[in-house]
Amino acid sequence: MYPRLSDLFTDLFGFQFPIPIYSFGFMVAVGAMFGAWILQKELDRLYGSGLISGVKMPDIKSDKKGRKKMVEVSPSFIVGTITLIIIGAGFAGAKMFHIFENMDAFLRAPSRMIFTTGGFTFYGGMIVGGLGVVYYVRKKGLSVGRIADAMAPGVMIAYGIGRIGCHLSGDGDWGIASDIASKPGWLPTWLWAETYPNNIMGVDLSSTPVYPTPLYEFFAAAMIFALLWSFRKHNHVAGWLFWVYIVFNGAERFFIEKIRVNNQFELLGQTVTQAEVIALIIIVIGVIGIWKTWTKPTLTPEERPS
Secondary structure, three states: OOOEHHHHHHHHHOOOOOOOOEHHHHHHHHHHHHHHHHHHHHHHHHHHOOOOOOEEEEEEEEOOOOOEEEEEEOHHHHHHHHHHHHHHHHHHHHHHHHHHHOHHHHHHOHHHHHHOOOOOOHHHHHHHHHHHHHHHHHHOOOOHHHHHHHHHHHHHHHHHHHHHHHHHHOOOOOEOEOOHHHOOOOOOHHHOOEOOOOOOOOOOOOOOOEOOHHHHHHHHHHHHHHHHHHHOOOOOOOOHHHHHHHHHHHHHHHHHHHHEOOOEEEEOOEEEEHHHHHHHHHHHHHHHHHHHOOOOOOOOHHHOOO
């Protein structure tokens, strides 16, 4: 494992970076840029099809009195701001949820948990980041449902790319001890049992290889992205694709928790994790959302998706 990509460059090429480049942060940045690019393309498509309104931006040219005119442009012009909101609010929410989930450890060493490079809960980032985007989109007078639909595919693949960063750094988001005896013969060992040498957590797994769940999540995210991308021109009311994303996202996380290391607690006589509970809740919410947005909208020929 290479918690710092800069160490990989040093080993391969002998080049020493002046500052360390951490694998997790780098892959999160790659995922954010890729997701933003997809969102930009989808917003341009929706705007060109007349399915979403534009945003007002100052024109480059001024009138005769030197005053800037406002022109309507594609909402893709605000993708940069949306991305910054997702990253900023998302990281803050992910850290807060992790602290809530590990309150005992936080009370013992608050500064260590706050400033460590590990320790993030995805659903915390999803909820807080999502609320931040909803506020900004409403402030711009745009359709929250259409923006959410446009964001769904990009957010899903960005999540998967971020999981590659978890795998490279070995940040503790791995699975339980793997059952080597039950490994299918055709499956490579590195996809079934990983020891995460040099992991950023400093945990020795050499004697107890674990399931590389970040890789499983990447593959699942890639497949869900492909489905969402194929569904994006589905003729239903605004918000439908986002709710489909919510159901798939919740299902993926619920099932991966069965073989993933996470804090557990008792609920209604069952041993569960925080992620499992949230996943079930959002699956139910997503199913309700799909049902509510199932009716096809009445569109003019000019408004129909291209």
